[in-house]
Amino acid sequence: MDFAYSQRVGALRTRMRDFLDTYVLPHNRAWAHATEAGRYPTEIMEPLKDLARAEGLWNLFLPALRDDEPGTRLSNLEFAPLGEMIGRMPWSAEVFNCSAPDTGNMELLHLFATPEQRARWLDPLLAGSIRSCFAMTEPDVASADATNLQTRIRREGNEYVINGRKWFTTGALHPNCRFSIVMGITNDADGASAHERHSMVIVPMDTQGLTIVRNVPVLNHLAVEGHCEMLYRDVRVPVTNLLGAEGAGFALAQARLGPGRIHHCMRTIGQCELALDLMCERALERRAFGRNLSDYANIQDWIALSRIEIDQARLFVLRAAAVLDREGNKAAKIDVSAIKVVAAQLQTRVIDRAVQVFGAMGLTNDTPLAGFLGWARALRFVDGPDEVHLRMIARNEIARVRKDFGSRALYYTPPQGG
Numbered sequence: 001m002d003f004a005y006s007q008r009v010g011a012l013r014t015r016m017r018d019f020l021d022t023y024v025l026p027h028n029r030a031w032a033h034a035t036e037a038g039r040y041p042t043e044i045m046e047p048l049k050d051l052a053r054a055e056g057l058w059n060l061f062l063p064a065l066r067d068d069e070p071g072t073r074l075s076n077l078e079f080a081p082l083g084e085m086i087g088r089m090p091w092s093a094e095v096f097n098c099s100a101p102d103t104g105n106m107e108l109l110h111l112f113a114t115p116e117q118r119a120r121w122l123d124p125l126l127a128g129s130i131r132s133c134f135a136m137t138e139p140d141v142a143s144a145d146a147t148n149l150q151t152r153i154r155r156e157g158n159e160y161v162i163n164g165r166k167w168f169t170t171g172a173l174h175p176n177c178r179f180s181i182v183m184g185i186t187n188d189a190d191g192a193s194a195h196e197r198h199s200m201v202i203v204p205m206d207t208q209g210l211t212i213v214r215n216v217p218v219l220n221h222l223a224v225e226g227h228c229e230m231l232y233r234d235v236r237v238p239v240t241n242l243l244g245a246e247g248a249g250f251a252l253a254q255a256r257l258g259p260g261r262i263h264h265c266m267r268t269i270g271q272c273e274l275a276l277d278l279m280c281e282r283a284l285e286r287r288a289f290g291r292n293l294s295d296y297a298n299i300q301d302w303i304a305l306s307r308i309e310i311d312q313a314r315l316f317v318l319r320a321a322a323v324l325d326r327e328g329n330k331a332a333k334i335d336v337s338a339i340k341v342v343a344a345q346l347q348t349r350v351i352d353r354a355v356q357v358f359g360a361m362g363l364t365n366d367t368p369l370a371g372f373l374g375w376a377r378a379l380r381f382v383d384g385p386d387e388v389h390l391r392m393i394a395r396n397e398i399a400r401v402r403k404d405f406g407s408r409a410l411y412y413t414p415p416q417g418g
């Protein structure tokens with residue numbers, strides 16, 4: 001498999017690097033100070049979005065982007081190196097309209113929206129004039145098994161009535177967040193298939209009965225855009241807000257999560273690359289016991305292992321991206337599950353090494369490492385915990401071998417005679 005960057009992608013990488021260095025990075029400190037104070041700095045973000053769109057660095061994540069829609073259509077494989085670069089400054093994803101959860105929601109709406117839903121919700125998302133959130137996880141059940149979800153979506157005439165509690169709804173406090181896509185039970189009749197009971201509906205954020213209960217801290221960090229606990233109490237929306245078909249919630253979730261997971265992995269690799277660069281710089285400039293840290297064998301081992309592991313993960317992500325492009329989400333699901341586990345554990349190891357090289361400074365907000373380390377731990381739950389993905393991979397391997405069970409008997413060499 002050839003993963004060399006095409007001439008087009010090479011040019012886009014150069015443009016992206018120049019844009020980040022020239023326009024985005026100079027705002028990094030101001031952004032950090034504003035968000036640490038609990039304020040989302042739209043006065044920084046909105047002009048940068050205008051610039052990115054003018055530069056053609058817009059909606060880069062959507063392979064199905066139509067010619068009449070704003071942005072630059074790229075395959076998953078083409079987007080991968082750009083996703084890495086965006087990942088070095090996580091807040092910069094919105095600059096290019098490539099931030100979660102909007103990317104997943106745009107994927108969903110692109111596939112399943114009615115013309116009316118497209119005009120009201122998708123077009124503004126593609127234009128970057130609004131943001132959105134996605135409400136699936138619930139605090140009262142083990143949401144890793146989505147059949148456990150308990151939120152009820154009951155039809156009454158021409159309306160759906162929603163009752164339930166969600167949490168870790170990312171982006172709900174963003175000043176431009178205008179709607180949530182909510183997953184819940186529409187069919188709880190006896191005998192209904194566990195995977196055909198749930199549906200998704202679009203709920204405007206200003207709908208009566210929808211309440212943001214709190215912004216949930218993640219590893220003692222409070223995201224300014226929110227990872228929110230949300231209460232839906234007799235929330236009424238028209239039946240025209242149904243996304244796709246009733247009972248198709250699981251199919252929609254899988255359509256949404258495949259690309260979303262690989263985007264997380266791309267950004268993770270970018271963060272690990274930055275951490276490795278910072279680790280090397282720190283090792284070169286810092287002295288202990290009369291020598292530079294870079295002279296110590298254990299530090300050199302950490303640097304070398306990080307280089308090897310990042311490159312391994314990158315190749316795996318590129319392969320998964322190629323399968324997604326060539327064969328679709330279903331064919332790529334095992335590869336995507338695998339890279340999700342690999343990327344999260346990679347980031348945990350690499351960032352931990354970088355923090356150790358930095359010493360106490362690595363625990364502070366003076367570098368991005370503490371934030372990256374917190375995100376690495378969270379990533380082992382985001383879009384499904386490691387254990388769920390490992391179970392899926394193992395079941396796939398067992399099924400593969402079961403198809404021709406016993407065919408490997410000739411590889412055994414029992415002793416002759418007796």
